[in-house]
Amino acid sequence: MLRYIAQRLVQAAVIVAIVATITFALIHLAPGDPFSAVMDNPDVSETVRQTMRAQYGFDRPLPEQFVRYVSSLAHGQLGWSFSHERPVREVLGSALPNTLLLMGVALLGSFAFGILIALIQVSRRGSVTDHVLSALSLFFFSMPDFWLAILAFLTFTYWLPIFPSGGAVDPVMHEYLGLGGRIVDRLRHLALPALTLILLASAVVARYQRAALLDVLPADYIRTARLKGLTEPEILRRHALRNALLPIITLVGLSFPALLTGTFFVEKIFAWPGMGYAVVLAIGTRDYPLVVGGVIIGSILVTLGSLLSDVLYALADPRLRR
Amino acid sequence: MTAPLLSIRDLHTSFYTESGVARAVDGVSFDIGAGETLGIVGESGCGKSVTALSILRLIQPPGRIETGSVIEFEGKNLVTLDDADIRDIRGNRISMIFQEPMSALNPVFMVGDQVAEVARVHAGMGRRDAWERAVEMLELTGMPDAEARARQYPHQLSGGMRQRVLIAMALMMKPALVIADEPTTALDVTIQAQILDLLLDLQKKIGTSILMITHDLGVIAETASRVIVMYAGEVVEQAEVDELFAKPHHPYTEGLMHSMPHIGHDQERLNVIPGTVPAPTEWPTGCRFRERCPYSWDLCEREHPPLYQIGSGHISRCHLAIEPERRNNPHPPLVVEAGAAAA
Amino acid sequence: MPWQTQDFAASAPTPVRESPLALAVRRILRKPSSRVAFFVLGVIVLVGLLAPLLAPYNPSAQPDIVRLKDLPPSLAHPFGTDQYSRDVLSRVIYGARLSLMIGVLATIVSLTLGVAYGAIAGYAGGILDAVMMRVLDAFLSIPRLLLLIGALVAWPRLSIGALVVFLGLTGWFGLSRIVRGQVLALKHAEFVTAAQALGASRRRILWRHLLPNIVSPIVVAATLGVAHVIVLEAGLSYLGIGVQPPLASWGNIINDGADQPAALWWMSLFPGLFMVLTVMTLNILGEALRDAYERR
Numbered sequence: 001m002l003r004y005i006a007q008r009l010v011q012a013a014v015i016v017a018i019v020a021t022i023t024f025a026l027i028h029l030a031p032g033d034p035f036s037a038v039m040d041n042p043d044v045s046e047t048v049r050q051t052m053r054a055q056y057g058f059d060r061p062l063p064e065q066f067v068r069y070v071s072s073l074a075h076g077q078l079g080w081s082f083s084h085e086r087p088v089r090e091v092l093g094s095a096l097p098n099t100l101l102l103m104g105v106a107l108l109g110s111f112a113f114g115i116l117i118a119l120i121q122v123s124r125r126g127s128v129t130d131h132v133l134s135a136l137s138l139f140f141f142s143m144p145d146f147w148l149a150i151l152a153f154l155t156f157t158y159w160l161p162i163f164p165s166g167g168a169v170d171p172v173m174h175e176y177l178g179l180g181g182r183i184v185d186r187l188r189h190l191a192l193p194a195l196t197l198i199l200l201a202s203a204v205v206a207r208y209q210r211a212a213l214l215d216v217l218p219a220d221y222i223r224t225a226r227l228k229g230l231t232e233p234e235i236l237r238r239h240a241l242r243n244a245l246l247p248i249i250t251l252v253g254l255s256f257p258a259l260l261t262g263t264f265f266v267e268k269i270f271a272w273p274g275m276g277y278a279v280v281l282a283i284g285t286r287d288y289p290l291v292v293g294g295v296i297i298g299s300i301l302v303t304l305g306s307l308l309s310d311v312l313y314a315l316a317d318p319r320l321r322r
Numbered sequence: 323m324t325a326p327l328l329s330i331r332d333l334h335t336s337f338y339t340e341s342g343v344a345r346a347v348d349g350v351s352f353d354i355g356a357g358e359t360l361g362i363v364g365e366s367g368c369g370k371s372v373t374a375l376s377i378l379r380l381i382q383p384p385g386r387i388e389t390g391s392v393i394e395f396e397g398k399n400l401v402t403l404d405d406a407d408i409r410d411i412r413g414n415r416i417s418m419i420f421q422e423p424m425s426a427l428n429p430v431f432m433v434g435d436q437v438a439e440v441a442r443v444h445a446g447m448g449r450r451d452a453w454e455r456a457v458e459m460l461e462l463t464g465m466p467d468a469e470a471r472a473r474q475y476p477h478q479l480s481g482g483m484r485q486r487v488l489i490a491m492a493l494m495m496k497p498a499l500v501i502a503d504e505p506t507t508a509l510d511v512t513i514q515a516q517i518l519d520l521l522l523d524l525q526k527k528i529g530t531s532i533l534m535i536t537h538d539l540g541v542i543a544e545t546a547s548r549v550i551v552m553y554a555g556e557v558v559e560q561a562e563v564d565e566l567f568a569k570p571h572h573p574y575t576e577g578l579m580h581s582m583p584h585i586g587h588d589q590e591r592l593n594v595i596p597g598t599v600p601a602p603t604e605w606p607t608g609c610r611f612r613e614r615c616p617y618s619w620d621l622c623e624r625e626h627p628p629l630y631q632i633g634s635g636h637i638s639r640c641h642l643a644i645e646p647e648r649r650n651n652p653h654p655p656l657v658v659e660a661g662a663a664a665a
Numbered sequence: 666m667p668w669q670t671q672d673f674a675a676s677a678p679t680p681v682r683e684s685p686l687a688l689a690v691r692r693i694l695r696k697p698s699s700r701v702a703f704f705v706l707g708v709i710v711l712v713g714l715l716a717p718l719l720a721p722y723n724p725s726a727q728p729d730i731v732r733l734k735d736l737p738p739s740l741a742h743p744f745g746t747d748q749y750s751r752d753v754l755s756r757v758i759y760g761a762r763l764s765l766m767i768g769v770l771a772t773i774v775s776l777t778l779g780v781a782y783g784a785i786a787g788y789a790g791g792i793l794d795a796v797m798m799r800v801l802d803a804f805l806s807i808p809r810l811l812l813l814i815g816a817l818v819a820w821p822r823l824s825i826g827a828l829v830v831f832l833g834l835t836g837w838f839g840l841s842r843i844v845r846g847q848v849l850a851l852k853h854a855e856f857v858t859a860a861q862a863l864g865a866s867r868r869r870i871l872w873r874h875l876l877p878n879i880v881s882p883i884v885v886a887a888t889l890g891v892a893h894v895i896v897l898e899a900g901l902s903y904l905g906i907g908v909q910p911p912l913a914s915w916g917n918i919i920n921d922g923a924d925q926p927a928a929l930w931w932m933s934l935f936p937g938l939f940m941v942l943t944v945m946t947l948n949i950l951g952e953a954l955r956d957a958y959e960r961r
Contacts, residue, residue, distance in 0.1 A: 018803035019806060147937040223420075
């Protein structure tokens with residue numbers, strides 16, 4: 001088992017290295033000089049320019065630039081964000097926990113909800129409920145994330161103002177609230193972005209889980225369970241689900257890219273101060289180092305997510321445990 | 323004669339498919355006595371497995387047990403019982419063992435838990451008690467190192483061991499009847515003998531009846547005291563085992579006996595029953611074996627034969643019972659043999 | 666089913682050979698949901714094709730910025746007008762045309778790349794294959810939107826053609842895996858050795874046997890791929906780096922209304938509805954195709 005984790009970590013490192021190469025290529029294939037905004041800006045301090053030169057090595061031959069780039073990445077140097085006038089690492093570092101919080105809540109919520117929906121659908125297979133739920137999951141599955149976020153925003157902050165319109169905390173009141181009040185404030189701000197993501201992602205989970213359950217139900221061991229005198233709900237929950245959850249674990253890793261993308265849009269629309277929000281703003285200001293930094297961290301997140309899901313799968317399937 | 327343990331009367335089980343209604347079991351009746359081993363023999367498609375599944379009401383749509391079928395057990399008709407009651411019987415008073423031990427066990431649970439589950443469902447036992455009883459049962463099936471094995475997963479056990487697990491599962495509640503559907507077909511020959519011995523041994527210890535379903539006459543010879551031969555959804559012959567082997571009456575039974583190869587007997591070609599089983603969506607009129615039978619005549623086409631009494635405890639669905647002299651004039655079968663072997 | 670014998674095959678009539686594509690299409694059209702989806706998609710495609718004939722106004726025309734701007738839906742302007750007094754319905758219709766066109770073209774690029782990459786990797790085998798697969802994994806680990814953002818921010822003011830190319834360059838990963846799998850399976854198939862013994866060249870065999878086996882994943886990937894690209898392009902346009910105004914795409918109409926989403930709600934609602942409808946129908950058809958092929 002430990003050997004497996006070690007193997008996967010090495011693979012993950014290789015992948016991140018290739019991603020670094022890809023971003024390097026992106027930076028240098030672009031027309032013009034994406035860094036002129038920094039380098040030619042008189043307001044930027046000399047130390048910053050030196051760091052940038054060291055990191056990117058502008059006048060050096062290409063292979064040397066590449067080596068510098070990779071080694072500075074390895075040291076956690078992600079460049080200078082001129083729109084924030086701080087290192088990219090700092091900007092993204094303070095934004096990342098908010099993104100992780102949102103993604104984490106969305107991940108847990110969507111899987112729990114999606115599995116529940118799938119169980120309901122399978123236990124009432126062929127009924128009106130089943131068909132309605134299938135249609136709804138197809139509907140939300142097909143919906144562009146940013147559009148649902150806009151609709152949710154309009155509905156629940158303008159027309160039925162239940163939730164605050166943005167941010168992670170109330171900009172005015174938060175400091176003056178007691179601990180309980182602060183928690184509630186945070187929850188109120190988290191609710192709508194999280195629920196939007198959960199709604200989108202659970203459609204995917206529900207569809208996969210339903211298919212997985214239907215795949216498992218004709219199996220011989222389900223017939224054995226029936227022979228033992230178990231009720232249909234017991235068979236579904238105890239025997240079928242346990243086996244049908246295995247492919248869903250793989251889905252955890254697979255859903256990271258889509259979840260991250262969705263989070264980006266949701267953060268923009270709800271002004272949730274996470275990495276996505278920072279990157280979207282950086283698009284507007286053409287703050288290229290920040291964008292590239294976001295790409296790299298995003299891909300690290302996805303790689304870790306896939307690693308996590310592979311490890312979970314190995315733990316969950318007794319056939320792989322030896 | 324004491325009252326039979328299980329009495330099946332006029333069982334009809336059909337499957338409603340796109341290509342028509344398949345009458346897989348078409349009017350089957352027989353009894354099983356307490357403590358006896360009844361064998362059902364027949365080739366694939368004759369309806370023996372469907373009969374077994376019907377007893378425990380495990381027929382799923384598009385299949386259906388037709389109204390009018392009666393399966394009487396311990397004073398109740400299993401066909402009309404409500405769901406909760408039939409669940410009480412499954413695994414408890416009547417249990418079943420299948421052919422494929424690997425796929426019959428859930429791959430993600432320990433085998434001990436799977437055996438123990440029976441006791442938790444029917445006897446309301448707690449986890450620990452049920453586990454202990456499960457280990458005891460596994461020991462009874464001759465599983466070496468039962469305590470350790472119980473903690474293992476199905477993929478870690480051999481075929482023979484998995485079958486022992488299923489047998490332990492089936493016998494946990496000391497049922498009155500165990501239905502064994504091809505229990506040894508998927509196993510190595512050497513293990514087959516062990517499993518069969520185990521079944522008979524446990525039968526003596528616990529006193530259960532066994533319904534042994536198989537296509538293998540050898541297994542029948544070893545285990546059954548009475549035998550039913552099924553063909554095309556019907557019972558075509560029933561007799562005590564010695565009588566059946568010594569004096570088979572129905573031409574199909576005869577054909578089965580003759581097609582068994584014998585060690586020490588030189589044969590250039592295996593004997594084969596020519597033709598194939600008709601499709602269950604279109605059972606032929608008259609005798610269903612007619613076209614493959616070497617003795618058939620026009621009566622066989624006109625009239626569907628009833629079960630004739632041949633001897634004591636011996637019945638046969640064949641008109642030869644009333645015109646036995648036709649057995650002396652065999653003719654080539656009516657089906658054209660395309661060179662392909664039957665069954 | 667326990668009662669079915671192998672003998673049924675002998676008595677059943679031999680089926681007539683039909684191309685897998687025709688068979689799949691026939692199977693799909695049997696399901697009512699697919700028929701509806703096909704019809705609706707057909708209508709949307711027609712709307713796009715006939716945009717110049719159907720749009721009531723010129724989508725870029727700004728007739729009266731003072732009096733006709735920001736009008737809610739009315740009989741004259743069923744989808745309202747935007748802040749430049751452009752008619753939103755016309756823009757949505759032209760948006761259908763543009764978004765569908767981008768979707769199809771980008772998907773063609775992706776399919777070509779995916780088949781080529783997968784075939785080369787599978788055929789070559791060995792180290793080249795391993796390296797190609799690792800690179801593929803790396804691309805897969807970057808969410809497509811992020812990759813596009815990274816590329817597009819560096820290339821400001823892109824033409825539609827360039828946008829199509831970028832979209833296509835980022836969508837071939839999944840298909841190449843599938844194609845590679847098929848090539849690998851074929852390489853080791855016994856009939857390849859047999860055919861070689863009869864004198865056929867390896868390349869010829871692979872080509873003749875590869876194509877029929879990858880038609881189905883390609884068709885499925887194409888259908889679902891177009892759906893993805895439509896959503897992606899809309900997202901990019903919404904962020905300002907996709908289709909630039911005055912050209913209309915569903916995404917940038919929403920972007921135009923993004924500053925006042927409540928006041929200009931019609932600019933968010935209608936393009937989105939069309940998007941959902943198009944993507945839903947494509948998903949229904951793509952999955953029906955996938956099921957139809959798998960049931961073989």
